[in-house]
Amino acid sequence: xxxxxxxxxxxxxxxxxxxxxxxxxxxxxxxxxxxxxxxxxxxxxxxxxxxxxxxxxxxxxxxxxxxxxxxxxxxxxxxxxxxxxxxxxxxxxxxxxxxxxxxxxxxxxxxxxxxxxxxxxxxxxxxxxxxxxxxxxxxxxxxxxxxxxxxxxxxxxxxxxxxxxxxxxxxxxxxxxxxxxxxxxxxxxxxxxxxxxxxxxxxxxxxxxxxxxxxxxxxxxxxxxxxxxxxxxxxxxxxxxxxxxxxxxxxxxxxxxxxxxxxxxxxxxxxxxxxxxxxxxxxxxxxxxxxxxxxx
Ligand SMILES: NC(=O)c1ccc[n+]([C@@H]2O[C@H](COP(=O)([O-])OP(=O)(O)OC[C@H]3O[C@@H](n4cnc5c(N)ncnc54)[C@H](O)[C@@H]3O)[C@@H](O)[C@H]2O)c1
Numbered sequence: 001x002x003x004x005x006x007x008x009x010x011x012x013x014x015x016x017x018x019x020x021x022x023x024x025x026x027x028x029x030x031x032x033x034x035x036x037x038x039x040x041x042x043x044x045x046x047x048x049x050x051x052x053x054x055x056x057x058x059x060x061x062x063x064x065x066x067x068x069x070x071x072x073x074x075x076x077x078x079x080x081x082x083x084x085x086x087x088x089x090x091x092x093x094x095x096x097x098x099x100x101x102x103x104x105x106x107x108x109x110x111x112x113x114x115x116x117x118x119x120x121x122x123x124x125x126x127x128x129x130x131x132x133x134x135x136x137x138x139x140x141x142x143x144x145x146x147x148x149x150x151x152x153x154x155x156x157x158x159x160x161x162x163x164x165x166x167x168x169x170x171x172x173x174x175x176x177x178x179x180x181x182x183x184x185x186x187x188x189x190x191x192x193x194x195x196x197x198x199x200x201x202x203x204x205x206x207x208x209x210x211x212x213x214x215x216x217x218x219x220x221x222x223x224x225x226x227x228x229x230x231x232x233x234x235x236x237x238x239x240x241x242x243x244x245x246x247x248x249x250x251x252x253x254x255x256x257x258x259x260x261x262x263x264x265x266x267x268x269x270x271x272x273x274x275x276x277x278x279x280x281x282x283x284x285x286x287x288x289x290x291x292x293x294x295x296x
Contacts, residue, residue, distance in 0.1 A: 001169055002026055005082040007099055009040025012116050013088035015144025018044045021068035023173050029071050030078035037071040047145060076106045086138055088116040091241055096120055097128050104129035112162055114138040118189055118238065119245040122155035122182045132157035136166050139186060150175045155182050184249030189242050196239055197258055199227035204260040210278045228278040232271030240265045
């Protein structure tokens with residue numbers, strides 16, 4: 001395992017590229033536009049600068065890490081030599097299935113194809129390829145360079161050998177890989193998303209305001225951040241889409257997304273990435289409560 005191709009240079013893709021490159025893998029970072037790639041590299045550079053200033057890595061480590069990353073706007077060019085692909089493109093089933101069809105054509109026959117999807121079944125992704133034994137989930141957590149967990153999702157056909165390779169590789173990155181099976185939400189989101197949804201429902205029912213709900217969970221349950229703030233960081237659109245996948249997958253109303261969450265996504269309030277969610281992240285208003293409409 002030497003050549004790693006990462007698809008998508010967004011929040012997760014640039015963190016995954018950073019992590020592999022820091023551990024001296026040769027990384028091909030692929031996105032649809034040069035602009036997305038430039039933004040991804042700028043984020044990696046900023047994050048490495050922060051690590052240098054905190055004396056976690058040296059200036060030479062930073063240079064070496066950046067030199068290990070090459071960018072591409074074409075999957076065919078960026079994945080043709082891959083030993084492993086980690087797909088971290090937008091959470092959209094059609095986009096991912098199209099990417100895996102193409103990867104199956106252009107990657108070496110022995111390459112392992114993995115997805116960082118939060119919710120799309122690995123077995124469904126594997127089924128569009130001719131190598132379902134070599135398709136697996138590598139669900140990294142945000143921010144990738146810091147968070148230790150990698151949820152390793154075995155599709156219905158994923159082989160033991162491929163699972164072992166990916167588990168060993170994750171350990172080489174200093175991560176703690178944890179094997180789970182391929183059912184909606186896997187483990188992390190199956191437990192996290194109902195909690196976030198219930199926090200939104202609690203707000204919707206006027207039981208308490210945004211800060212009160214988050215304070216109860218932070219100080220009462222020792223969570224490092226409250227569920228509404230966490231939802232803002234994950235992206236409310238991402239939370240909604242994961243809940244919908246679980247609702248459809250289990251046909252169980254307990255996963256039905258709260259109408260307030262649906263409305264906020266419709267209104268473009270997606271959390272940190274749009275500047276506003278349950279909190280206001282514009283200019284100096286960081287972490288200020290969004291006014292009356294959602295919590296009165
Ligand atoms: N954000 C999180 O906290 C988080 C955590 C775990 C897993 N995930 C999963 O990681 C994946 C990426 O999420 P994100 O938050 O980084 O999204 P993002 O929107 O920040 O980035 C997605 C990137 O994919 C690119 N892209 C879209 N179609 C592409 C294509 N055909 N080829 C190449 N690049 C393409 C986009 O241009 C964009 O740069 C999703 O599957 C998501 O569910 C996200």
